[in-house]
Amino acid sequence: MEYISVIGAGGWGTALAIHLRNRGCTVRLWGWHQDEVDEISANRENVSFLPGIKIPPEVLVLADPAQALVGAELVVQAVPTQFMRSTLKRFRLLYPADLPMISCSKGIENHTLLRGTEIIQDVLGPIPVGALSGPSHCEEVARGRPTVVAVSTTDPALSKEVQAVFNGNAFRVYTNPDLIGVELGGAVKNVIAISAGICDGLGYGDNSKAALVTRGLTEIVRLGVAIGAEAQTFYGLAGVGDLYTTCVSQFGRNRAVGERIGRGERLDEIRSSMSQVAEGIDTTRSVRELARRRSVELPICEEIYKVLFHHKSPARAVQDLMAREPGPEHREGG
Amino acid sequence: MEYISVIGAGGWGTALAIHLRNRGCTVRLWGWHQDEVDEISANRENVSFLPGIKIPPEVLVLADPAQALVGAELVVQAVPTQFMRSTLKRFRLLYPADLPMISCSKGIENHTLLRGTEIIQDVLGPIPVGALSGPSHCEEVARGRPTVVAVSTTDPALSKEVQAVFNGNAFRVYTNPDLIGVELGGAVKNVIAISAGICDGLGYGDNSKAALVTRGLTEIVRLGVAIGAEAQTFYGLAGVGDLYTTCVSQFGRNRAVGERIGRGERLDEIRSSMSQVAEGIDTTRSVRELARRRSVELPICEEIYKVLFHHKSPARAVQDLMAREPGPEHREGG
Numbered sequence: 100m101e102y103i104s105v106i107g108a109g110g111w112g113t114a115l116a117i118h119l120r121n122r123g124c125t126v127r128l129w130g131w132h133q134d135e136v137d138e139i140s141a142n143r144e145n146v147s148f149l150p151g152i153k154i155p156p157e158v159l160v161l162a163d164p165a166q167a168l169v170g171a172e173l174v175v176q177a178v179p180t181q182f183m184r185s186t187l188k189r190f191r192l193l194y195p196a197d198l199p200m201i202s203c204s205k206g207i208e209n210h211t212l213l214r215g216t217e218i219i220q221d222v223l224g225p226i227p228v229g230a231l232s233g234p235s236h237c238e239e240v241a242r243g244r245p246t247v248v249a250v251s252t253t254d255p256a257l258s259k260e261v262q263a264v265f266n267g268n269a270f271r272v273y274t275n276p277d278l279i280g281v282e283l284g285g286a287v288k289n290v291i292a293i294s295a296g297i298c299d300g301l302g303y304g305d306n307s308k309a310a311l312v313t314r315g316l317t318e319i320v321r322l323g324v325a326i327g328a329e330a331q332t333f334y335g336l337a338g339v340g341d342l343y344t345t346c347v348s349q350f351g352r353n354r355a356v357g358e359r360i361g362r363g364e365r366l367d368e369i370r371s372s373m374s375q376v377a378e379g380i381d382t383t384r385s386v387r388e389l390a391r392r393r394s395v396e397l398p399i400c401e402e403i404y405k406v407l408f409h410h411k412s413p414a415r416a417v418q419d420l421m422a423r424e425p426g427p428e429h430r431e432g433g
Numbered sequence: 434m435e436y437i438s439v440i441g442a443g444g445w446g447t448a449l450a451i452h453l454r455n456r457g458c459t460v461r462l463w464g465w466h467q468d469e470v471d472e473i474s475a476n477r478e479n480v481s482f483l484p485g486i487k488i489p490p491e492v493l494v495l496a497d498p499a500q501a502l503v504g505a506e507l508v509v510q511a512v513p514t515q516f517m518r519s520t521l522k523r524f525r526l527l528y529p530a531d532l533p534m535i536s537c538s539k540g541i542e543n544h545t546l547l548r549g550t551e552i553i554q555d556v557l558g559p560i561p562v563g564a565l566s567g568p569s570h571c572e573e574v575a576r577g578r579p580t581v582v583a584v585s586t587t588d589p590a591l592s593k594e595v596q597a598v599f600n601g602n603a604f605r606v607y608t609n610p611d612l613i614g615v616e617l618g619g620a621v622k623n624v625i626a627i628s629a630g631i632c633d634g635l636g637y638g639d640n641s642k643a644a645l646v647t648r649g650l651t652e653i654v655r656l657g658v659a660i661g662a663e664a665q666t667f668y669g670l671a672g673v674g675d676l677y678t679t680c681v682s683q684f685g686r687n688r689a690v691g692e693r694i695g696r697g698e699r700l701d702e703i704r705s706s707m708s709q710v711a712e713g714i715d716t717t718r719s720v721r722e723l724a725r726r727r728s729v730e731l732p733i734c735e736e737i738y739k740v741l742f743h744h745k746s747p748a749r750a751v752q753d754l755m756a757r758e759p760g761p762e763h764r765e766g767g
Contacts, residue, residue: 234643245637245755247644249762266759271644273762303579305682309568310581310605313674320668334654334668335762340647347681348639421579425600428583428607428669 100264101125104171106186108139108160110148110375111203112177114237119175120155121243121268127159129167131186136162147374152241164190173199173264175231179376180206180215180286187222199227199257201250205285205341206378207385212392214282216253227257230278231265232285233336234344236351240270247271249336251281273336280332283323288342289379290386290400291315292353295346297406297413299354300361307417311399312346314420318397322386325393353379360406361413383407398423434598435459438505440520442473442494444482444709445537446511448571453509454489455577455602461493463501465520470496481708486575498524507533507598509565513710514540514549514620521556533561533591535584539619539675540712541719546726548616550587561591564612565599566619567670568678570685574604581605583670585615607670614666617657622676623713624720624734625649626687629680631740631747633688634695641751645733646680648754652731656720659727687713694740695747717741732757 101124105116108130116128130136139145140160143153154160161167168174168190178186183204200223202215213221216228229252240246250265250272252258258274266272275281294315298308319342320333332338345351356377359369370380387404390397402420405411435458439450442464450462464470473479474494477487488494495501502508502524512520517538534557536549547555550562563586574580584599584606586592592608600606609615628649632642653676654667666672679685690711693703704714721738724731736754739745 234640234647236638236640239638239640242638244640245644245751246640247647247755247759262759269755271755271759273759275762304570304573304576305678305684306568306570306573306578306580309674309678309681310579310670312677313568313581313670316668316673331763334650336644336647339650339673340643343646343677343680344639344643346677347643350639417579421581421603421605425581425596425605425607428609429665 100172100260102170102172103264104129104167104174106167106174106176106190107178108136108145109177109179110145110237113145113149113154114241115175115177115203116158117152117154117241118268118270119264120158122264124264125170126157127161127167127169127171129161129164131162133162136160149237149241165193168193171198173201173261175201175203176219177203179378180204180208180218181381183215183218184208184222187219191222194223194226196224196226199229199252201261202228202230202282204378205232205289206382207286207389209381209385212385212389214279214286216278216282228253229257229261230282232281232341234340236344236348238350243269245269247273247336247340249273249275249281251275251278253278275332275335275337277329277332279326280323280328281337283326283328284319284333284337285341286378286382287319287322287386288338288345289353289377290383290403291319291342292345292351293357293379293383293403294399296354296357297361297417300358301414301417303417308346312342315399316342318399322390322393322395322397325395326389352377356380366407380407434506434594436504436506437598438463438501438508440501440508440510440524441512442470442479443511443513444479444571447479447483447488448575449509449511449537450492451486451488451575452602452604453598454492456598458598459504460491461495461501461503461505463495463498465496467496470494483571483575499527502527505532507535507595509535509537510553511537513712514538514542514552515715517549517552518542518556521553525556528557528560530558530560533563533586535595536562536564536616538712539566539623540716541620541723543715543719546719546723548613548620550612550616562587563591563595564616566615566675568674570678570682572684577603579603581607581670583607583609583615585609585612587612609666609669609671611663611666613660614657614662615671617660617662618653618667618671619675620712620716621653621656621720622672622679623687623711624717624737625653625676626679626685627691627694627713627717627737628733630688630691631695631751634692635748635751637751642680646676649733650676652733656724656727656729656731659729660723686711690714700741714741
């Protein structure tokens with residue numbers, strides 16, 4: 100695999116396009132708006148989403164779906180989950196049935212409750228699919244800082260091919276057969292990251308945040324196992340690792356949303372002031388609905404839902420979480 | 434249990450004494466040096482280890498072992514692991530055989546390779562013992578910031594009693610039957626924290642650090658399971674939770690040691706400039722020896738050992754860790 104098309108010219112898509120070009124691939128990067136694409140192409144920089152980082156001149160930046168797929172042996176999609184369906188529809192009529200697509204989004208679609216690879220197959224049919232996830236802030240990947248991720252696909256041979264394409268230049272790729280886990284870990288951790296941000300906004304300190312992260316991991320595992328994922332996956336890169344970066348980093352958008360909520364801002368104000376999408380907000384709705392359908396109890400996700408969508412006071416939400424009667428740390432069923 | 438003696442007037446011992454007093458207990462706090470004890474007692478503040486935090490006047494601060502144990506129904510020991518044996522020897526002749534002692538140290542003794550509760554029983558005989566661990570920076574506990582920890586003892590009834598004593602005032606205590614896991618998690622995470630600090634010192638970013646934390650957790654689990662702990666414990670407060678705080682926090686001494694090493698300082702310089710003990714340094718030796726005896730492979734701990742004690746370049750150590758050929762994320766045996 101040498102010819103790669105990246106769908107989505109946000110921060111993550113751009114960073115992956117740069118990385119793949121630096122790995123020696125021929126890369127086409129597709130963006131929705133012609134004017135944005137022209138700007139990126141002219142500046143060799145994604146000023147809105149990845150400022151200060153040069154895009155190699157060999158990366159073609161395009162807005163035409165047919166042009167974007169020319170020669171592609173692998174497609175990497177990096178569009179926010181709630182925009183995936185509308186984006187992929189633009190590729191439907193021209194998408195080859197045997198062209199694999201790797202999802203790099205971290206969310207669950209509202210209403211349908213589908214993961215990235217499920218949305219892809221829902222729109223494009225039963226093409227080969229996979230997911231790439233793990234602790235990978237795009238700014239750091241674009242700058243070539245050491246990063247380690249997990250890849251999972253519907254076919255072990257494809258996983259190894261994808262691994263070979265991405266692995267190198269301080270970017271390490273492990274394979275993992277658990278596609279559900281790899282996708283779900285990245286999605287649900289964005290909800291937990293909002294709770295960690297709320298802790299920051301309330302000025303609660305690292306002990307509280309660590310407790311939330313730990314109990315949050317338990318919720319990710321509980322939901323994941325109910326849906327058919329392996330617990331082991333969540334204890335690895337796509338769970339613990341990604342949760343760590345998202346909850347700590349200054350780059351973490353979901354953590355930042357939580358922090359602003361903890362400081363007393365309203366969700367609609369925050370949303371309207373952000374240029375980038377914090378996947379955790381919409382994913383909170385999906386995760387809550389998924390948990391209800393499976394009768395899984397997720398106290399942190401439930402409180403975040405109430406804070407985001409029912410004006411519950413964030414301080415009260417954290418207090419309610421902390422006030423739960425402690426018993427044994429591990430119960431049957433997690 | 435109302436009468437509690439705390440052995441060790443460092444930051445952690447002092448913070449726990451304050452918390453227990455605020456819970457309504459009658460608390461005696463023992464420190465090794467008469468002059469230090471007098472200073473703390475006069476100032477009602479532990480200026481060296483917990484500056485800026487008032488110690489309630491009801492906490493008696495003492496240097497005499499017999500005085501320190503008067504009326505005690507529970508003893509909490511919070512001395513750095515490598516000093517536990519010499520400290521406990523001062524209590525040996527007067528220690529009641531039925532007086533329980535909870536270890537709050539996070540290390541493994543050099544040469545003997547014993548955990549805290551094992552050192553206690555080695556010195557004091559088969560008294561009831563337990564351990565308290567989890568994400569709990571002493572500064573935050575002393576200030577009453579929300580904190581959640583795990584407690585494990587040799588006896589479920591004792592665990593519940595200890596839980597009842599400590600639980601309250603924004604300090605939550607879960608019980609966990611896995612004593613080995615609760616103690617080992619806290620010890621080995623200090624070694625991983627040094628590696629996370631090295632990442633910081635080298636300016637590597639959050640992706641790298643998250644990868645090290647994730648692979649570090651795998652090492653903790655691998656060693657722990659070989660020794661008889663439950664993997665589940667390490668995915669909870671005494672593993673993931675504690676690892677998180679230690680690797681993130683500005684208060685983290687072991688992380689700070691790593692950061693200075695990453696910046697090029699020498700271990701002996703760092704050690705001589707620190708007033709507090711970073712348990713991870715000595716524990717690195719113990720963990721490595723423990724792993725060798727059990728034939729467990731711990732690549733991160735091994736590299737940290739080489740950096741700390743054999744002048745290996747920290748940049749080279751991290752590069753060597755990152756250069757390992759990636760395969761499947763989870764292998765048999767972790």
